[in-house]
Structures are given as structure tokens and as C-alpha cells.
Amino acid sequence: MKLFTTQQIRDWDIYTIKNEPIDSIDLMERAANRLTDWYYENCERYTDITFFCGVGNNGGDGLVMARLLHLLHFNVKCYIVHFSDKISEDFKQNLSRLPKNVPCYDIKEDSDVPVINDETVLVDCIFGSGLSRPPKGITQKTIIEINRSNNPVIAIDIASGLYADHYSTHFQTIIEADITLTLEVPKLAMLFPENDKNVGELNIIPIDLSKKFKEETPSNYFFTTHKNAQEIYRPRKRFDHKGKFGNLLIVGGSKGMIGAVQLATKAGLRAGAGKTTALVPACGYEIIQATIPEAMCISDPSRNHIVASTLVSKYSAIGIGPGIGQHEQTQKAVRSIIEDAEKPIVLDADALNMLSENDEWWSLIPENSILTPHLGEFERLAGIQFINSFDRLEAASKMAKEHNVIIVLKGANTAICLPNGQIHFNSTGNAGLAKGGSGDALLGIISSLLAQKYKPYEAAILGVYLHGKAGDYASADKGFESMVASDVIESLGKAFFELLK
Incomplete structure (x- = not known):
């Protein structure tokens, strides 16, 4: 709209x-x-x-x-x-x-x-x-x-x-x-x-x-409705196979923060990626293998944080950041992954905080990559504290155009700022999403859609819409206070079903 x-x-x-x-x-x-x-x-x-x-x-x-x-x-x-x-x-x-x-x-x-x-x-x-x-x-x-x-x-x-x-x-x-x-x-x-x-x-x-x-x-301003989401969504056909739906890599986790990469990996699976792999420090290997049998797992040489890159060319999409921390060796590994990536990637959480401290990384990020900051992370990226939402939105749009990336500025009516100057506001979601883990789930969903060969702007718009719609189903069942990110992930099936109506 x-x-x-x-x-x-x-x-x-x-x-x-x-x-x-x-x-x-x-x-x-x-x-x-x-x-x-x-x-x-x-x-x-x-x-x-x-x-x-x-x-x-x-x-x-x-x-x-x-x-x-x-x-x-x-x-x-x-x-x-x-x-x-x-x-x-x-x-x-x-x-x-x-x-x-x-x-x-x-x-x-x-x-x-x-x-x-x-x-x-x-x-x-x-x-x-x-x-x-x-x-x-x-x-x-x-x-x-x-x-x-x-x-x-x-x-x-x-x-x-x-x-x-x-x-x-x-x-x-x-x-x-x-x-x-x-x-x-x-x-x-x-x-x-x-x-x-x-x-x-x-x-x-x-x-x-x-x-x-x-x-x-x-107009450069849009409001994503159910009809708009349906126009992006591609239902599966009878003879489709897992190879058609991409190979997703989620990079994240550190000691005490493995739950974040768990959520992102589960969300990637629930959002439809053909194959999903988690790259985690050694302390997270058994956790991922035991709790998410549908996912594959790569164990980093380091026990407590990621220090090594991996062969990224075989993955259709990469989501980086959930629970990853900002250890100096981790920053080197993340930089290496970004530098080796030839397709758009998704960055969230500490991957964004690393970017805010390393301006030279901007030139390494593939065009049309998707950044998903909450307001605090965005202000760190911009280096400015904003008094009002109009100025913040203008800065996010300018950043998207200047660096040829997609900025998903999270919040109520999440704003998706595209490199062409368009800004798409989301219509789904509720206050129950305002808690830890929601952003990890969103990274998994968007990365999964990107792996399935949705165009980057489609993955961002549809991913945010589905995340919010799943949150609406979760809140209807659990209530705003009691719903958690896992409830949102478990509700994704209902959100997809809604697109078929």
C-alpha cells in the first residue's frame, strides 16, 4: 500500500x-x-x-x-x-x-x-x-x-x-x-x-x-499489507525438492549466548530453507546437535567464541551475529566471512556493533545485504542519538542509499529502507515481540528467505511481515507478557498458511 x-x-x-x-x-x-x-x-x-x-x-x-x-x-x-x-x-x-x-x-x-x-x-x-x-x-x-x-x-x-x-x-x-x-x-x-x-x-x-x-x-513510502505479502510469497509446488530452497549458514554464538544462535537456526528452518547449518564455538556444538536435529553444525576450533571462518561460497545465504560477542578474534573471523561473501548477507546484533567500530568494513559488505538494527544498534552505526523518529528514519534511508544496503530499522511498524530510497513500513506485530530473542528469530527468517532466492528486498519485507504475523498468533495464544521468541518461531506455520488465504 x-x-x-x-x-x-x-x-x-x-x-x-x-x-x-x-x-x-x-x-x-x-x-x-x-x-x-x-x-x-x-x-x-x-x-x-x-x-x-x-x-x-x-x-x-x-x-x-x-x-x-x-x-x-x-x-x-x-x-x-x-x-x-x-x-x-x-x-x-x-x-x-x-x-x-x-x-x-x-x-x-x-x-x-x-x-x-x-x-x-x-x-x-x-x-x-x-x-x-x-x-x-x-x-x-x-x-x-x-x-x-x-x-x-x-x-x-x-x-x-x-x-x-x-x-x-x-x-x-x-x-x-x-x-x-x-x-x-x-x-x-x-x-x-x-x-x-x-x-x-x-x-x-x-x-x-x-x-x-x-x-x-x-511515492517512496509504503505500508505492507496482507495483500502485499501475498504478492511476494511463492507457494511450493508438488515436485519441488530441498535443493531448490537453498543452503543457509547461521554464524553466531559464544559462551553463555548459544540460545541466540539456536533461535536463529530454528527460525531459518521454520521459514523454509532447504538446508540449514549453524557455525558455533565448540561449547555450542552438542547443544545444537541435541536440540535441533534438522540442522547441521560446524564446530569452531575455539571453545568459547568463534575464531575461524569457513568456506562460504557453498551457501546460498549467510546470517551473522546472534550471540556472537565482540572478541577480537571473532571480529577477525567475521571480517573474513564478510570479505569472502559474494552474495548479499544478513547482519544483526554484535555483527552490527562490530561494523559500527570498523568503518572500513562498509566497503566489504556485498551490495543489497540486509542489516537489521534495533534503535540502539542503529544509533551506534550512525554515530548519532536521534531526538525523533523522522530524523532517525531519514538517516536510515540515507545510510541504505549511501552503502547500497537494506536497513531493517526494527520497532513497532518496522521500517525497511531500500537503496532506491523506498521505505516499507510493516503492519504486523505487537508489544509481545519486545523481548530477547525476537531479533534472532527475525535474522533466521530473513536469511532463510534469502537462501530460497527471494530478492533481498523481498526477503526483508516478507520476513518482517511473517515475523510480526507469527508474533500476532503467539500473542493470541500466550499473551504479550508470556510469549517468547520460541513461540513466535512455532507460530510461523500459521503465518505462512495465512498467505494462502
Whole structure:
């Protein structure tokens, strides 16, 4: 799914109105119908609803929604926030259509801002995605009052006060939504952790904007959906054999950290590699052989850490880093493996920390290799601590382009930055993945797909999606707190089955 800037979304509306063709007032009616349907299907028992509507088109959406819910016998009232003397024509028309028996109050002065004590759902329709400056005056006071209440809050399209395309610093004057019903596509700001309290549960409401515009309008931002993952996935055929699905090598482990390479190896197997081998220090050899009979194992000459390379040319893909440590001899071995690799590799954990301390290694890494840092590892690679996610994402994209690699910036809505400038955000996963071992499992999955001859960008996008989807299945069974990385790996089969639907 393509993501668009505020200006592109505005152009999308205009293009749809002109080419469908449809009057803007009717497009607003269609959008509000979809929003109303969602509310009726998901919140039917919450019958008291209070709308806060601005005087632009976002407010117009709210007025239509209020009218439709009133006709469905909900108890509705509206407050009109007069933040400007400029009132959109569609807003005016829908205000005139509001039934006379729907209570409607104007907020023009500070004294008009209500104290919210009623048990009612609050629907925020003050500002849309085009906001470019912090709310002030009566709008600021209204937002503060909404946030002060303990009432459930639903934001229409985007939380009022939140900038869609760049960093917001005015945290006290942004609606804190429990649910966001965003129209057609998510907005970029909704995908960053600092805005979580302003977004809440994100729901995408399709309103049938022009498909032609969507297909033909360029964007560097994407949101990986189930359909996108299905388009990448290649189901197996009846006469396929293990030789077709690659030969994977996982390099990792050190004394006390063999569990990390175990997880990565298991994940590589579960993700479908034809053959999987683990290169581990001698202290891990018997552990791997005893606990993962499906995998082969190479024992390093050193007992406690890896000191030697191996013949890498026979492997379709190599994943390096889980539990490997940063011993000086290990660094020499890892450098040797990277230098000998002729195909894209996957680097994680201490392999990334080694890279952050050895800038000359960048020139050794094969093109389109995949790096999977969490935020701390990325900041070590970049040599900078970032204040906000927008700057961090820009730096990750720049790094991917500069070094011709793929950066998988892990977190909620993991961002996959490609060398061509595209950034793909993931739609799966949950807070249960925020624990040790999750990254090791992800390295195994991505490396496995790479071994199976998925293109590097496909392996990264599909691997992250499957990892998150398996995490969703694991959390449904175990809960966020109790699920562990092994549960995610065991749930991969369900994630693959889902792609066949």
C-alpha cells in the first residue's frame, strides 16, 4: 500500500472529484457513511456521542457522521469549534442538513469550551491532515479539555494537532485518541512511537478514492499489507525438492549466548530453507546437535567464541551475529566471512556493533545485504542519538542509499529502507515481540528467505511481515507478557498458511 503526503492526499481528493466524477459534498457523504458503518459495527453499545467539529472538511465529515448516527437512534450532540472565519462550503451545507433536534453548540470564546463530565464517546473532527502550525486559542483549550476527560476518544482521519508529515513538538495540544479512523491510507506520523498516545488503535477506512491516481502517483513510502505479502510469497509446488530452497549458514554464538544462535537456526528452518547449518564455538556444538536435529553444525576450533571462518561460497545465504560477542578474534573471523561473501548477507546484533567500530568494513559488505538494527544498534552505526523518529528514519534511508544496503530499522511498524530510497513500513506485530530473542528469530527468517532466492528486498519485507504475523498468533495464544521468541518461531506455520488465504 502506497503512503502519501498531505499534499498528495489533497490532490487525490481533487482528482477523484474531477475524474470519477463526484461532487465534493457527495464524496464527503461517502466517507462519512464508511465511518458510520465502522462505528455501528464496533461501538454500537456506546450510544452517547459528542462531536467536536472544526469548520473545514474534517468538521464536515463529523457533521455527516453525526446526522447518520442520529438517524440510527444514537444520542448525538455537536460542538462547532470556530478556529477560523473561513468556513468550507461543504461544512456549511452539512451543517444545514443537521436535524434541528440534534443539539449543536458554538465554541467561539474560551467560555464556550464545555467541561466534559458526561459519559459519552468524544469524536474529534477539528483538524484534518493539513495542519501546519500548533493549535492556539479556543482550539488549544478545547483539545486540552478533551484530553483532560477520561472519556474514550475517536479521531477522524488524524488526531487534531498532529502533523501528518513531520515531527510535532507541541505535545500538550494534540488530541490523545484511543482510536483513529484514518481515511484510505495511514499518515506517516501515525507509524512512529512518539505519536502512539495520539493515534491509539489505528483503523484504515477505505473511501474509494481514485485507483488510477494511486497507481500512477509516485511515492517512496509504503505500508505492507496482507495483500502485499501475498504478492511476494511463492507457494511450493508438488515436485519441488530441498535443493531448490537453498543452503543457509547461521554464524553466531559464544559462551553463555548459544540460545541466540539456536533461535536463529530454528527460525531459518521454520521459514523454509532447504538446508540449514549453524557455525558455533565448540561449547555450542552438542547443544545444537541435541536440540535441533534438522540442522547441521560446524564446530569452531575455539571453545568459547568463534575464531575461524569457513568456506562460504557453498551457501546460498549467510546470517551473522546472534550471540556472537565482540572478541577480537571473532571480529577477525567475521571480517573474513564478510570479505569472502559474494552474495548479499544478513547482519544483526554484535555483527552490527562490530561494523559500527570498523568503518572500513562498509566497503566489504556485498551490495543489497540486509542489516537489521534495533534503535540502539542503529544509533551506534550512525554515530548519532536521534531526538525523533523522522530524523532517525531519514538517516536510515540515507545510510541504505549511501552503502547500497537494506536497513531493517526494527520497532513497532518496522521500517525497511531500500537503496532506491523506498521505505516499507510493516503492519504486523505487537508489544509481545519486545523481548530477547525476537531479533534472532527475525535474522533466521530473513536469511532463510534469502537462501530460497527471494530478492533481498523481498526477503526483508516478507520476513518482517511473517515475523510480526507469527508474533500476532503467539500473542493470541500466550499473551504479550508470556510469549517468547520460541513461540513466535512455532507460530510461523500459521503465518505462512495465512498467505494462502
